[in-house]
Amino acid sequence: MENLKEIAIITGASSGIGYEMALLFAKQKTDILIVARDEQKLMIIKESIEKQYNIKVYTVATDLSVREGIKAIHDVVNAHNLTVTYLVNNAGFGDYGSFIDRNMDNYAGMINLNILSLTELTHYYSKVMVNNGRGKILNVASTAALQPDPFFAVYGATKAYVASLTEAIHKELENTGVTTTVLSPGPTRTNFTDRADMNNARLFEGGVMSAKEVALVGFKGMMKGKLHVIPGFRNKLMGFFSSITPSGKLRLSIAARMMATSKK
């Protein structure tokens, strides 16, 4: 049996924000367990990170939108006697368009991934961390969490759940040595737009951040045990105006304009 080894679990680490997050842990010499569906991509990343940073990379190729997907993570953690000190719940996807025109099965998969798997992993590992007296969890929401989002309704609702859950637990875990942090990125250049079918969205026309910039803000926020971090001045400003605009038709009209398709 191997000795207890401290690791960071990062879901959705095969591309975008999760991949950049994996690199940040690797740079600080923390062993990582990376999760995504595409096994080949994970193996390429494992090989490259282990070679460059001289850390151990565990891979779990699994679909987190099904309940059994999570068991595959626990199996690897238990088999190697790993101590999970950091958890980044980053895997997630969106689906852009009119609510009634989009596919319900896809919505169900999104809710399972963005909400259910994140809740289950947070529940399981926050308990482990509290027993160990230390740990940090970063849950990736979105600026879409900050108000209802016409034409991105289900996605925005899943991310509002993530923000609400994570902030509430942050309070509950005070004085346990464990912190939970919300990361709410705005438009970020990753594979997200292709999967969400939103390359024609106005939102992505200007002020798009890189995954590297976003991951760094999330990583620092998590390490400091912050409650909620929003990367980028433009996104912070948007978040601020959304928070001071009363819930109602005006706020919805502004959000609908932001979420409209490009006129190009």
Ligand SMILES: NC(=O)c1ccc[n+]([C@@H]2O[C@H](COP(=O)([O-])OP(=O)(O)OC[C@H]3O[C@@H](n4cnc5c(N)ncnc54)[C@H](OP(=O)(O)O)[C@@H]3O)[C@@H](O)[C@H]2O)c1
């Ligand atoms: N990009 C943006 O503009 C933006 C803005 C705000 C918030 N976010 C949030 O940021 C997070 C990361 O997204 P990203 O922008 O970095 O997008 P991305 O490049 O598409 O990365 C998504 C990651 O999640 C994994 N994944 C997707 N479905 C999965 C499933 N069913 N089971 C396990 N892993 C799965 C993907 O790998 P596989 O496909 O191999 O499974 C990939 O590693 C998401 O939660 C997203 O909602 C993104």
